[in-house]
Amino acid sequence: MKIHKLLFPDRCIFCGKLTDEDEYEICTKCRDKSENIIKASPDFQTTKFVDQKIAAAWYKDEVRAAVHRFKYNQKPGYARAFAREMYKQYILNRCSYDMITYVPSNRYTVFKRGYNQAKLLAVELSKYTKLEVVQTVRKVRKTKPMFDLKPEERRANVLGAYEVCCDVEKIKNKRILIVDDIFTTGSTVSEIAKTLKLAGSGEVGCATFAYKKS
Numbered sequence: 001m002k003i004h005k006l007l008f009p010d011r012c013i014f015c016g017k018l019t020d021e022d023e024y025e026i027c028t029k030c031r032d033k034s035e036n037i038i039k040a041s042p043d044f045q046t047t048k049f050v051d052q053k054i055a056a057a058w059y060k061d062e063v064r065a066a067v068h069r070f071k072y073n074q075k076p077g078y079a080r081a082f083a084r085e086m087y088k089q090y091i092l093n094r095c096s097y098d099m100i101t102y103v104p105s106n107r108y109t110v111f112k113r114g115y116n117q118a119k120l121l122a123v124e125l126s127k128y129t130k131l132e133v134v135q136t137v138r139k140v141r142k143t144k145p146m147f148d149l150k151p152e153e154r155r156a157n158v159l160g161a162y163e164v165c166c167d168v169e170k171i172k173n174k175r176i177l178i179v180d181d182i183f184t185t186g187s188t189v190s191e192i193a194k195t196l197k198l199a200g201s202g203e204v205g206c207a208t209f210a211y212k213k214s
């Protein structure tokens with residue numbers, strides 16, 4: 001066993017128990033219990049701007065609780081386990097991209113939380129895919145929190161809210177994968193994909209850890 005493992009043994013992201021080395025951060029018991037939740041691979045409808053969507057788990061029960069801890073209870077380390085599950089779907093769905101990007105958070109949220117959870121997932125996923133992580137877009141105006149808005153309000157909330165913030169040449173004709181923690185209505189991802197495509201990118205896909213059934 002590596003010294004790092006002895007000092008910082010992995011704990012199950014669902015039940016908190018210490019896990020064996022070959023279990024990584026989801027214990028066998030929780031994986032068996034959550035089989036249908038974790039191996040979600042939802043049959044997503046693609047949209048006008050988003051050409052492919054993948055997700056690793058349904059947003060319910062223990063997955064929902066773990067995502068909540070990841071976002072609000074200072075558990076940034078979950079990104080590694082989440083990204084590993086996302087990468088399984090990446091392979092299963094034969095994804096092929098040139099770079100990874102992520103949904104940006106506003107500065108206040110990052111300051112308060114200490115991290116942007118989508119960026120953490122993007123960085124962890126890039127360790128498996130070996131693709132560069134690029135911040136491609138930034139917010140140009142404030143938006144309301146999405147969780148208490150209706151689908152049509154969500155679309156309006158993010159309309160025109162992003163602009164490309166990297167060198168446009170860098171994304172020209174490139175296939176870009178947008179990473180986020182949860183897929184709900186897809187308004188944000190769709191708006192970012194639109195922004196990227198209008199700037200000349202190639203296909204745009206989206207990878208999330210969790211997927212909320214609408």
Ligand SMILES: [Zn+2]
Pocket residue numbers: 012013014015016017026027028029030031
């Ligand atoms: Zn467990």
